[in-house]
Amino acid sequence: MDSEPGTSGRLVVDRHARYICTFAKAVDTLEFYLTEHFRLSGVYWGVTALALLGHLHNLDGEGIVKWVLSCQNADGGFGGSPRHDSHILYTLSAVQILVLYDKLELVDADQVASYISKLQQSNGSFIGDSWGEVDTRFSYVALCCCWLLDRLDRLNVRKAAQYVASCRNFDGGFGCTPGNESHAGQVFVCVAALHIADSLDLLDADLLCWWLSERQTAGGGLNGRPEKLPDVCYSWWCLSALSILGRLHWIDQTALQDFILSCQDEDDGGISDRPEDMVDVFHTFFGIAGLCLMGHPGLKAVDPTFALPLEDGFAANFLNENE
Amino acid sequence: MHNRPRPPKGLPEDPKAVEAGRVRLQKLSRVCNEVLKRVAEDRVDEESLKLAAALLEQNPECYSVWNYRRRAFQAVLQGRDGSAAAREAADAELALTERCLRRNPKSYATWHHRRWIIQKGLTPLKHELQLLGQLLEVDSRNFMAWAYRRFIVALAGIPPRDEEQYAAGLIDANFSNYSAWHARTTLLHAVHSGPPVMSVSQLVAGDQAAGAGSEHNGSGQPSSAGASAELVPLAALRQEFELVHQACFTDPEDQSAWLNHRWLLARTFAHTQGPQTSAADEGSPAHQDLTEIFEQEVDMCNQLLEVEPDRTKCKWPLLTLARLQEMQQQLGLRAGSQGSTQQSAADIYRELMVVDPKRKGYYADALEGRAHVMAV
Numbered sequence: 001m002d003s004e005p006g007t008s009g010r011l012v013v014d015r016h017a018r019y020i021c022t023f024a025k026a027v028d029t030l031e032f033y034l035t036e037h038f039r040l041s042g043v044y045w046g047v048t049a050l051a052l053l054g055h056l057h058n059l060d061g062e063g064i065v066k067w068v069l070s071c072q073n074a075d076g077g078f079g080g081s082p083r084h085d086s087h088i089l090y091t092l093s094a095v096q097i098l099v100l101y102d103k104l105e106l107v108d109a110d111q112v113a114s115y116i117s118k119l120q121q122s123n124g125s126f127i128g129d130s131w132g133e134v135d136t137r138f139s140y141v142a143l144c145c146c147w148l149l150d151r152l153d154r155l156n157v158r159k160a161a162q163y164v165a166s167c168r169n170f171d172g173g174f175g176c177t178p179g180n181e182s183h184a185g186q187v188f189v190c191v192a193a194l195h196i197a198d199s200l201d202l203l204d205a206d207l208l209c210w211w212l213s214e215r216q217t218a219g220g221g222l223n224g225r226p227e228k229l230p231d232v233c234y235s236w237w238c239l240s241a242l243s244i245l246g247r248l249h250w251i252d253q254t255a256l257q258d259f260i261l262s263c264q265d266e267d268d269g270g271i272s273d274r275p276e277d278m279v280d281v282f283h284t285f286f287g288i289a290g291l292c293l294m295g296h297p298g299l300k301a302v303d304p305t306f307a308l309p310l311e312d313g314f315a316a317n318f319l320n321e322n323e
Numbered sequence: 324m325h326n327r328p329r330p331p332k333g334l335p336e337d338p339k340a341v342e343a344g345r346v347r348l349q350k351l352s353r354v355c356n357e358v359l360k361r362v363a364e365d366r367v368d369e370e371s372l373k374l375a376a377a378l379l380e381q382n383p384e385c386y387s388v389w390n391y392r393r394r395a396f397q398a399v400l401q402g403r404d405g406s407a408a409a410r411e412a413a414d415a416e417l418a419l420t421e422r423c424l425r426r427n428p429k430s431y432a433t434w435h436h437r438r439w440i441i442q443k444g445l446t447p448l449k450h451e452l453q454l455l456g457q458l459l460e461v462d463s464r465n466f467m468a469w470a471y472r473r474f475i476v477a478l479a480g481i482p483p484r485d486e487e488q489y490a491a492g493l494i495d496a497n498f499s500n501y502s503a504w505h506a507r508t509t510l511l512h513a514v515h516s517g518p519p520v521m522s523v524s525q526l527v528a529g530d531q532a533a534g535a536g537s538e539h540n541g542s543g544q545p546s547s548a549g550a551s552a553e554l555v556p557l558a559a560l561r562q563e564f565e566l567v568h569q570a571c572f573t574d575p576e577d578q579s580a581w582l583n584h585r586w587l588l589a590r591t592f593a594h595t596q597g598p599q600t601s602a603a604d605e606g607s608p609a610h611q612d613l614t615e616i617f618e619q620e621v622d623m624c625n626q627l628l629e630v631e632p633d634r635t636k637c638k639w640p641l642l643t644l645a646r647l648q649e650m651q652q653q654l655g656l657r658a659g660s661q662g663s664t665q666q667s668a669a670d671i672y673r674e675l676m677v678v679d680p681k682r683k684g685y686y687a688d689a690l691e692g693r694a695h696v697m698a699v
């Protein structure tokens with residue numbers, strides 16, 4: 001049915017699942033070498049998308065967990081793949097995958113939390129690794145990771161929240177460090193970080209959500225900044241923040257779902273940034289997760305803060321029991 | 324991946340392209356495997372560094388290879404006396420990152436490596452501003468380039484007024500440059516009241532890990548640099564309104580200027596709040612000034628509405644008018660001379676639900692008093 005050309009409007013669930021599984025197995029491609037340094041995040045996007053599609057069983061979970069563990073370094077952090085140095089970004093991806101498979105007990109939570117807590121600076125910010133790059137993305141990663149590990153007490157949460165708040169701009173949005181332009185991706189990490197830190201009072205929800213609602217373009221898709229083109233990945237960045245702040249109804253969800261569906265490759269599966277472009281795992285995940293937040297039929301629910309499936313399965317139990 | 328066209332379906336594969344892809348894969352996998360092997364062995368020699376550079380030029384986000392280069396050059400770069408070897412190494416790394424940035428101007432890892440080198444304090448900053456000028460000319464919205472620019476501006480001690488003029492020039496060239504509008508909001512307070520919005524220490528605070536150089540570092544508390552709560556003088560706000568008006572009249576549907584306009588209105592409204600202001604007192608010069616500003620902005624919106632008969636193109640002046648009326652009402656101000664012919668804020672929100680249906684939910688909440696974007 002869903003192979004008829006030009007009949008967009010249905011999510012081709014099975015084809016997306018097949019696309020992700022095919023991608024996961026392709027190890028001798030240009031793509032593989034170009035993405036090796038962030039493969040752990042790629043695997044997180046892939047398995048989470050599969051779980052949201054209800055197809056997690058299609059991949060060898062045991063093998064994936066084993067591979068994830070092989071990315072851990074002596075300092076307690078995880079690299080983007082076994083040949084890479086530890087970085088806070090991939091440490092979160094590893095923890096998220098382990099939560100998804102209910103295998104968190106396979107890592108030493110104290111050791112991982114210790115790796116993360118050492119990256120916090122005196123002003124509350126976080127550096128991504130020992131080389132000193134500062135970004136509010138890392139603040140989210142640190143808070144999210146330590147919450148999932150039940151080690152939030154290892155961080156100075158109040159200072160972390162204050163640093164995030166110091167990155168707030170004239171439009172209510174957030175940038176990567178103080179004074180830098182608002183960006184929907186950065187808005188997601190800052191809102192989710194403040195949510196985990198129980199500090200949502202540090203943002204202006206009305207102003208921020210109105211700015212986010214203005215990200216919706218004429219065609220229904222969302223952009224990440226004013227006067228930019230729409231892109232499927234912002235479906236997640238904008239929607240998760242709107243969802244956490246209880247204002248999903250400030251955008252046209254039907255128009256957005258149509259836009260995401262128009263970016264599917266209906267023959268071979270996968271979702272792209274825009275209808276005319278090539279699909280990839282990143283946009284496939286963000287498109288599907290965005291649809292989940294809007295309650296699209298046939299998909300599982302997703303947690304907007306931790307970006308993990310909420311229904312059925314281990315992650316759901318975990319999230320419910322901690323919240 | 325972004326902006327890579329989806330190949331058409333059902334066409335036979337071009338054998339030339341297939342072969343080119345195969346060759347590229349073979350080359351990339353070979354250099355990738357070789358470099359990562361040498362990195363793991365901690366092998367530092369001219370050939371290994373050259374190979375690593377070649378890989379980074381193809382794949383600049385390969386962060387572990389930048390880490391390897393930093394480990395390799397860390398010791399020599401500590402020669403702060405400006406030894407020839409240290410300067411040579413710094414120059415070579417800057418040249419490599421420049422090549423990478425020209426190919427891929429949105430690579431976090433490359434920008435960070437460049438920042439790390441610059442923090443060693445071995446190289447003049449003038450070239451940084453030239454490079455930034457060129458990259459921002461190619462893409463004036465590149466937020467990574469803007470972030471790096473703020474870092475350099477603070478490091479070089481460039482006065483806020485100069486940066487404000489740089490931003491003004493970009494806005495003049497293109498009213499739709501939201502990045503430049505944003506920059507103005509971070510500079511306005513500093514330009515009109517002296518002390519810099521951000522200190523160098525705030526900008527680089529946090530860059531103090533064991534491996535990072537600390538020559539230019541300090542530590543400081545972050546301040547809310549972007550959304551300063553300090554009052555901007557009304558006279559300065561008047562000037563800003565003039566600039567925004569030009570943009571609004573040039574393209575009334577471009578949201579860049581209007582988002583800035585909302586902020587200016589909120590900053591104006593802020594003069595009526597808090598103990599340090601007199602604008603709330605009727606009869607005070609500040610109150611007079613503020614009343615005038617609000618009336619002038621109402622007039623601007625009305626002028627735009629008069630020249631545009633198509634209401635679907637009038638969203639921004641309509642929305643602004645509704646918010647102005649709410650503020651005027653809150654302050655007990657009379658709403659302009661042609662008050663009788665005006666729609667109420669509630670009527671405008673109802674019209675906006677039709678004119679701009681995608682944001683119907685927001686307008687409904689605003690109508691019910693559940694959404695306030697002018698809070699101080």
Ligand SMILES: [Zn+2]
Pocket residue numbers: 231232233234273283325
């Ligand atoms: Zn995207």
